Amino acid sequence: MKYTFLILLIILIRPGFLRSQSSGNSISGRQKLIHLNRNVFMDTVWEGSVPPDSIMVYYYSVRGKYPESSETIRKQAQEYLETTHRIYSGSGYITFRFYIDHNGQMLKRVQVLQTDSLYKEYIFPGNLIMDLFVFLKTLHAWKPAQDIQQVPPYYINLMSFKIQNGTLVDIIP
């Protein structure tokens, strides 16, 4: 039994399996990014009733774009970022991909995708990701997933923030 526990421990702490982003990319006292193989997450906790990988319905299949224009969201996000008084850097796209349940709530498990402005893999400074995530969590008008029998009551939504030299310039969708 104790050997089983030891083996499990070794698997979990081996390099590359599960690690939080280096201190240079995180804010002390705040949430850290979780690197799981080649994917990056804000949180990996899953509270849904079916495995997350079994959910293949995306926002566009349920007309689930956030019900405000991209420009409105950009202005709100920009206003929020200004309140932090932080100077940001980097150019490209920060995308959060997450699940919405039948109450229109964003679930904890959130993936982060990062791309530079030429669409190459890129790592943004952690403070910008964290601050955008804090803003994202202020959005509460997501369309609830339909609770139909035999269909998991979740769908996948996403929001991308286009950044140019540390400034938020656009929102996708």
Place this chain on the structure above:
Amino acid sequence: MNLIIQTGCHPAGEISVSSKCKSRSFQDSLIRRYVDSGAEKLPYIYNNPVWGRYMDSVLAICPDVAEAYQLKAVPAIKNGEYTKAYQLDTKAAELDPAQYLSYLGFLKCIFTKDYSGAITDFKKAIQIVPGGGEMDHGFYFYLGICYLKLGNYPEASFNFNKDFSEQQHGDSTREIHYNALMYMGITKLESRDLDSARYWLLKSLRIYPELPEANYYVSVVYHIENRMDLEKKYLELAKKSIQDGYRMNEDNMYYVNYPYQITLYEVNQRLAELK
């Protein structure tokens, strides 16, 4: 690489397949076999995790089938995986620029709001396919949108005019697409040429009176002119249109907001400010 059907070619076979791959009809037969009769039949179609394997099967036989790269990229662009999407779509555009370079420009213009990148692609596409189109619009339509979003209003107007000319083919009585007219109106509005903005926006509304964005931006014109009664009238029209289900009617608007696209939220906000 996980393939749907593994191909085990001996050297003689490789030569044969390699020469076959240059044939468009052979490439099309692979698409029919692996995509039309395979991937397209999957539950959740391109969001099925094995979607890409069907394209890999095509590419294992013929590595230069542009359509397979483009199809493999479909879930990636729609689901926010831009690194993967553009790697594949760029490859498709390199292999078959006549077919996929304007598509690449379209993705940059509408999906990732990369207006400078889209201009580069569309300018090249115009050289390769003069008079070509992408997603129901000519290349100049997208160039107009890109310049509008970059704040280069003279260049935006120039390109929208070129788009109008292409749509009319020398027949000035021919109807122009309402969204093209609307974007010309927005261009004029952004450059504070209010009379011209009103002219183009109302012209768009004559073709499609319920177009929410055109009604909304006419109301902005009246707002700037401080004509509250007309501002409110057009906001109410925009509101009713959205509530009745009218939209811009662009194929990709379910995936992504088009530039200047509005929602009921913006209309209600402005109506509330009027009270």
